[in-house]
Amino acid sequence: MNELIKIGTNEHGEPRISGRELHTFLEVKTAYKDWFPRMTEYGFTEGEDFNPLKIARVQNEGGREVSREVIDHSMTIDMAKELCMIQRTERGKQARQYFLAVEKEWNSPEKVMARALMYANKQIASLGVTVQAQAVELEAAKPKVLFADAVAASKSSILIGALAKIIKQNGVDIGQKRLFAWLRENGFLIKSGADKNIPTQRAMEMKLFEVKEGSYIDGKGENVTTRTTKVTGKGQQYFINRFLTEKEKEEEQACSAS
Structure with a gap:
């Protein structure tokens, strides 16, 4: 599947879309700082449907490129699909079809199993580190523990x-x-x-x-x-x-x- 819009992930590994990248793809004429707040009026909730974030962006100012910190938003696929429908343009339709395909692939048995295995491997690796650290601590404390037990008896x-x-x-x-x-x-x-x-x-x-x-x-x-x-x-x-x-x-x- 060709990547029309970059798909990122949050801390839980769930797919997320950049509001600015979607805004650019949809070729919206309104400035992003005005467009996104207007879109949230359709019933989207911060913390559930989207989260604001600050990003560094290089832009041209007076003939020279400068880096500026701007506000972007990380949104769910469901929110992105609805924004595409609201636009009622060919680009909106194309993006919505793309998000539907991404969603289908994300929920496929193969992808679900791959994520489950990845999570299990992380848990096992974390457990291994924890057990190893505890073993080192116990070995270091062994003389004291043995002595204390012997004296206590x-x-x-x-x-x-x-x-x-x-x-x-x-x-x-x-x-x-x-x-x-x-x-x-x-x-x-x-x-x-x-x-x-x-x-x-x-x-x-x-x-x-x-x-x-x-x-x-x-x-x-x-x-x-x-x-x-x-x-x-x-x-x-x-x-x-x-x-x-x-x-x-x-x-x-x-x-x-x-």
């Missing part, structure tokens, strides 16, 4: 040395001595004195640690009281997540620098 407190091993198993290179030093430097354990390595008031309020007291009789027959700092389940989650977060930041900075 256990209500028992552990020694700081055991926490160091868990952190190392999650990809952070740290040992017991370095973890103790880190906890002291960051205000979680008391740095010195008789209470060295005992949780600070802040850490206890955060419920990250608990202190187990015990006693034994030494070689001199004297009773000795002991205090052992242990990491609660909440503390285990807090510290492993903090170390993993800091590791991720360091890796991101390294990637940005490279």
